[in-house]
Amino acid sequence: MRTVKWVFAFLGLMVAFALAAYGLYWYQLKRELDSTLNGLNPLLQVSYNRLVLSPFGEVKIQGIRIMPLGQANPFLIDTLLMRSRDPAFWLNPGATLNRESVPNDLHVSMTGLTLDFNSPLFTSFEHMAKQLMSDTPPSHVSPIAFGCGNVRSFDLTTLRMIGMRLVQTDFYFNWQRLDENRVQLDVNANVKDWWQIDFSAVLGLTLRQASNLREVPGVLNAKLRYSDEGFNRRRGEFCSTQSQVSPAQFYLNHGLMIQDWLRERGVEPTRPMIAGYDAMSRPDAELEVSLSPTELVIPLTFARSHEPADYIGLLRPSIKVNGTHIELTDDEWIALLEAISMQIEIPEPEVPELNPRRRSTPVETENVFVPRQFRETSPDEFFNYIGHPVRFYTFFGKRVEGILVAVEGNNIRVIERVDRGVAEYPFELDKIQATEVYR
DSSP, rough: OOHHHHHHHHHHHHHHHHHHHHHHHHHHHHHHHHHHHHTTTTTEEEEEEEEEEEEEEEEEEEEEEEEEETTTOEEEEEEEEOOSGGGGGGGGHHHHHHHTOOSEEEEEEEEEEEETHHHTTHHHHHHHHHHTTSSSOOTBOGGGGSSSSTTOOHHHHHHHHHHEEEEEEEEEEEEOOOOSEEEEEEEEEEETTTEEEEEEEEEEEEEOOOSSEEEEEEEEEEEEEEEEEHHHHHHHHHHHHHSSSSSHHHHHHHHHHHHHHHHHHTOOHHHHHHHHHHHEEEEEEEOOOOOEOSOOBBBGGGSSOOOOHHHHHHHOEEETTTTTTEEOOHHHHHHHHHHHSSSSOOOOBOOOSSSSTBBOOBBOOSSSSOOOOOOOGGGGGGGGGGGSSSEEEEETTTTEEEEEEEEEEEEEEEEEEETTTEEEEEGGGGGGEEEEEEO
């Protein structure tokens, strides 16, 4: 009986010790958290409703309110969850990071971040962005805005116009050491009802030049995936209204203008490019870009050369749209990168000032974009319109509408839109009728 009492007394002592250790840990962590938040004043006033700790290194903060200086409404975060196998890391994370050391595993997730794009904070950001872009020519048009009426870029103003005013975002970050030389990094950002971005990479840790610590990260492989969850549909509806055409017509116009833009920069759009970009622009599209470097890529790697060809050969990029691999040669990758890095200017019609009280009608210039339409075209002329939308009827009365991608003797090949992707079909010229080309 006495032995049983001693066992229970020992267990009670251990429980009391565990509770005391947990209370001390909670108190120290709360003091560290409150000290960090107080250090943000007066620029940011941060408060929270609840702090929950786990003895296994998990910290959960609920009901976070962030009030920037001079703002009327706070940013809200439902839950911030942080986890590490090393509970001591959260007691003084700054000291650990100052030693340029990172835990073997680190997880951070944030759910329910509410952002108001009408708030004064975002308005001030927009104003600063416009000041930074003040040197940009007035005729500059972002390629994503091609065919969208008078819209020249999808800045905050345009995003608000298409309905992006109050958005909720979830964020996920995970860092895990796989072994002595490799680390797995995963990042996810989900803007609800708009888009989702996933990034994952395996990083290699190389030796520091001045020590034996393996803490300099380089990329062994990486993958970026973009999933449309509403943006493409809203953009199509908005731009079709701005340009006074149907959404289907907007997509056709936009695709043709992108092709013209590429040609102006020395890139001849290929069949995979046309099909891939068309699918990527549609609702519910998924884009995946992967890098499979031939060697560990660290920042110093790019100091060897500034030639895009060297980057492409080293990184070995690949791209998929809706699960379909898009074949691009190294030269096509290089040309695309160079085209994207260039600026575009669309000259606007000049308005001569003939009378200060009465302006003349705009004078057309050769470079002004003229709206196209479907025009009756002989099949014999199809070779002049590869890459253009076409429509016709087959010998059996089936209506075909798609993009012309090849003319091979008496046969043509047309890409048609199907569910969540595209399909390519051959047709014989002498078995089609009522042929039209969008030109």
